Amino acid sequence: MMALWEIVVNLDSGQLADVLAPVLDRYRSEPGKLVQILREAQEAFGYLPPVALTHIASSLGVPRARVEGVAGFYSFLHLEPVGRYRVLFSDNITDRMLGSAELMNRMCNKLWLERGKISEDGLVSVDTTSCTGMCDQGPALLVNGRAATRMSAERIDRICELIRAQTLLEDWPGEYFTVADNIRRRDVLLGGERVAGEAIRAALARGSGAMLAEMKRSNLRGRGGAGFTTAIKWESARDAECLAQPAVRYVVCNADEGEPGTFKDRVLLASHADLVFDGMTVAAYTIGAARGLLYLRGEYAWLLPALSANLERRRRNGLLGAAVAGRAGFDFDIEIHLGAGAYVCGEETALIESLEGKRGVPRNRPPFPVTAGYLGQPTVVNNVETLCQAALIAQQGGAWFAGLGTQQSTGTKLLSVSGDVEHPGIYEYPFGVSVEQVLLDSGAGNAQAVQVSGGAGERRFGRLPRHA
Amino acid sequence: MKQPTFLLDGMPVPFEEGQTIMDAAMAADAFIPHLCHHPEFKPQGSCKLCTVKANGRHVSSCTMQARDGMEVENNTPDLNDKRRTLLQMLFVEGNHFCPSCEKSGNCMLQALAYELEMLSPHFDQFYPDRPVDASHPDVLLDFNRCILCELCVRASRDVDGKSVFALSGRGIGKHLIVNAESGRLADTDFSLLDRAAHVCPVGVILEKRKGFAVPIGQRLYDEKPIGQQMERLAARTAKVEV
Ligand SMILES: Cc1cc2nc3c(=O)[nH]c(=O)nc-3n(C[C@H](O)[C@H](O)[C@H](O)COP(=O)(O)O)c2cc1C
Ligand code: SF4
Ligand code: FES
Numbered sequence: 001m002m003a004l005w006e007i008v009v010n011l012d013s014g015q016l017a018d019v020l021a022p023v024l025d026r027y028r029s030e031p032g033k034l035v036q037i038l039r040e041a042q043e044a045f046g047y048l049p050p051v052a053l054t055h056i057a058s059s060l061g062v063p064r065a066r067v068e069g070v071a072g073f074y075s076f077l078h079l080e081p082v083g084r085y086r087v088l089f090s091d092n093i094t095d096r097m098l099g100s101a102e103l104m105n106r107m108c109n110k111l112w113l114e115r116g117k118i119s120e121d122g123l124v125s126v127d128t129t130s131c132t133g134m135c136d137q138g139p140a141l142l143v144n145g146r147a148a149t150r151m152s153a154e155r156i157d158r159i160c161e162l163i164r165a166q167t168l169l170e171d172w173p174g175e176y177f178t179v180a181d182n183i184r185r186r187d188v189l190l191g192g193e194r195v196a197g198e199a200i201r202a203a204l205a206r207g208s209g210a211m212l213a214e215m216k217r218s219n220l221r222g223r224g225g226a227g228f229t230t231a232i233k234w235e236s237a238r239d240a241e242c243l244a245q246p247a248v249r250y251v252v253c254n255a256d257e258g259e260p261g262t263f264k265d266r267v268l269l270a271s272h273a274d275l276v277f278d279g280m281t282v283a284a285y286t287i288g289a290a291r292g293l294l295y296l297r298g299e300y301a302w303l304l305p306a307l308s309a310n311l312e313r314r315r316r317n318g319l320l321g322a323a324v325a326g327r328a329g330f331d332f333d334i335e336i337h338l339g340a341g342a343y344v345c346g347e348e349t350a351l352i353e354s355l356e357g358k359r360g361v362p363r364n365r366p367p368f369p370v371t372a373g374y375l376g377q378p379t380v381v382n383n384v385e386t387l388c389q390a391a392l393i394a395q396q397g398g399a400w401f402a403g404l405g406t407q408q409s410t411g412t413k414l415l416s417v418s419g420d421v422e423h424p425g426i427y428e429y430p431f432g433v434s435v436e437q438v439l440l441d442s443g444a445g446n447a448q449a450v451q452v453s454g455g456a457g458e459r460r461f462g463r464l465p466r467h468a
Numbered sequence: 469m470k471q472p473t474f475l476l477d478g479m480p481v482p483f484e485e486g487q488t489i490m491d492a493a494m495a496a497d498a499f500i501p502h503l504c505h506h507p508e509f510k511p512q513g514s515c516k517l518c519t520v521k522a523n524g525r526h527v528s529s530c531t532m533q534a535r536d537g538m539e540v541e542n543n544t545p546d547l548n549d550k551r552r553t554l555l556q557m558l559f560v561e562g563n564h565f566c567p568s569c570e571k572s573g574n575c576m577l578q579a580l581a582y583e584l585e586m587l588s589p590h591f592d593q594f595y596p597d598r599p600v601d602a603s604h605p606d607v608l609l610d611f612n613r614c615i616l617c618e619l620c621v622r623a624s625r626d627v628d629g630k631s632v633f634a635l636s637g638r639g640i641g642k643h644l645i646v647n648a649e650s651g652r653l654a655d656t657d658f659s660l661l662d663r664a665a666h667v668c669p670v671g672v673i674l675e676k677r678k679g680f681a682v683p684i685g686q687r688l689y690d691e692k693p694i695g696q697q698m699e700r701l702a703a704r705t706a707k708v709e710v
Contacts, residue, residue: 051649053649054649065647066631068636069634072637072638072645
């Protein structure tokens with residue numbers, strides 16, 4: 001197996017152009033697609049050699065420094081050669097509690113490697129990466145972008161053999177790549193059987209103004225961390241003037257799920273993708289958006305084929321494209337953008353920069369995305385779970401939703417529970433559930449500390465409070 | 469109609485609608501410490517040295533629009549303490565050896581360290597290893613002093629239309645690059661006549677053979693502390709430059 005990058009130094013510019021042409025064509029050499037172009041160029045070469053950056057820059061008509069600046073920003077884009085097998089151990093506290101550090105040392109020793117250094121034959125490199133969202137089935141790792149779970153000494157030894165024998169990933173034992181949903185408690189969101197498009201039809205039947213009114217009644221607050229009232233966000237984007245021509249509004253689904261310890265969006269994308277896309281479409285109808293973008297974190301790239309297939313199916317079934325669900329004048333389509341390893345891109349303005357093919361650096365605000373977001377146009381950015389809840393509201397109404405949970409925090413919430421518990425996984429509860437109850441249900445006896453809502457959240461020690 | 473006004477440490481500062489706190493303060497001759505801000509360029513808001521407390525909230529004064537009746541705290545022990553910490557972090561992250569630097573006396577980082585009475589670096593030095601680029605016939609780049617303010621980036625892109633400079637990397641690995649496959653300034657279209665050649669607030673972009681034309685002791689901030697040079701700072705443009 002001879003990777004392209006080994007011969008890249010010998011590629012003349014004609015050959016280089018041939019390799020990059022399909023990638024550049026697929027994205028019509030649009031500078032806004034730079035992150036996607038770099039990702040795919042890297043797939044061809046194994047890394048991003050300087051000549052490739054120069055070629056991409058001139059094809060896109062942008063300064064080379066901009067291309068190098070973007071390529072250097074993202075952890076999963078490499079300006080230096082990396083191993084043909086790139087192993088990245090998820091480095092989250094829960095992975096560590098399950099022994100990830102020892103397993104990584106074991107692998108490095110077996111392969112005669114220093115962490116972070118490429119082996120002399122260019123075969124393999126081993127390093128850590130931020131939480132890969134597998135805290136309920138760690139220790140986890142990524143190998144060439146594919147998620148592997150439940151690592152053990154035995155599995156690590158076997159993987160070392162597979163790598164040494166240069167076995168293609170397709171021929172590795174399939175169970176290494178099994179990702180379980182581990183849904184432990186279902187409520188209204190995870191419980192129901194739903195048909196794709198149902199929520200869209202319900203919203204269309206209500207009309208966009210009435211749909212917004214239902215959102216207000218629901219008092220749904222964002223599930224992405226800041227807890228901002230969703231209806232206010234939607235209304236602002238709906239009312240905002242489009243500052244650029246042609247006038248287009250955007251709906252962005254934030255599937256960057258970077259917060260260490262959270263993995264609920266991964267489960268929604270894996271098993272309830274139709275609900276996510278329904279929610280995006282309901283949002284689009286309500287605010288008058290013509291395009292949707294789903295920003296999928298690079299760590300979840302393995303979800304892409306199924307999600308893309310789903311979008312294709314929805315197009316065939318009339319749930320995307322011109323006249324969505326038969327409603328003349330409501331044209332809407334969704335595109336998936338892959339991130340490339342940058343926690344900060346979960347922040348909505350950094351995410352928008354990344355969508356625009358730039359370094360994921362947060363913008364100065366104001367203006368906020370609802371008035372000037374993606375390409376300077378009114379943009380709603382919502383978390384995966386928020387959009388799922390919006391789809392439920394379209395179907396069952398705001399009053400129904402407001403009747404769940406507490407007055408302050410309506411509806412249900414997916415909790416990603418992991419660590420020293422018997423049953424790690426996803427728990428859906430109405431808001432107001434006590435920490436005590438969650439500990440009881442997940443089998444966390446004698447807990448000394450609880451970290452609430454991820455690394456950026458709060459810690460609770462000792463006598464645990466009764467209410468979350 | 470009465471002109472809108474905010475209070476800066478109790479002093480009324482008038483402003484025009486849309487003006488930032490920084491712009492209005494500069495126009496009123498009031499000094500707010502800053503590094504990445506420059507009146508000629510779009511505010512960047514990255515160094516955070518200009519952080520003030522507006523109506524009780526910490527905000528960057530160079531990006532925050534002034535509002536009528538706003539109460540802004542600027543020159544307070546607490547804010548200056550935080551600014552000093554930011555300066556200390558900037559000092560240890562790079563290699564800033566003032567006595568041997570030809571920008572000494574003309575350097576905003578050094579001037580602000582004096583102004584805010586930074587007496588020691590406090591943190592452990594990082595001693596990064598960043599080779600200098602002496603390839604260009606007229607200009608030397610000493611990346612060791614770069615504070616990533618992106619003034620050269622903005623100047624080259626927005627004024628010179630060249631994009632000679634850009635940032636790459638992320639977090640502690642963030643660094644300045646030039647627009648050439650070789651990574652050498654000589655292989656870009658950079659010229660000493662560029663606006664970008666004259667905006668660096670520290671000692672990265674240096675004109676060759678001019679280093680000590682003005683002796684140390686007679687330089688900008690030798691004459692007067694930076695806090696008393698508001699008029700000059702506010703007037704910085706392509707014609708009147710540091
Ligand atoms: C550093 C940082 C990281 C963030 N990461 C995420 C993330 O991974 N997923 C997410 O949905 N929101 C994240 N957010 C919040 C988003 O900025 C934004 O508030 C959210 O996507 C809005 O969606 P919501 O209103 O549906 O909650 C992050 C915010 C910050 C400051
Ligand atoms: S070289 Fe100077 S102007 Fe450019 S980013 Fe660095 S410190 Fe700022
Ligand atoms: S001067 Fe305002 S952030 Fe740098």
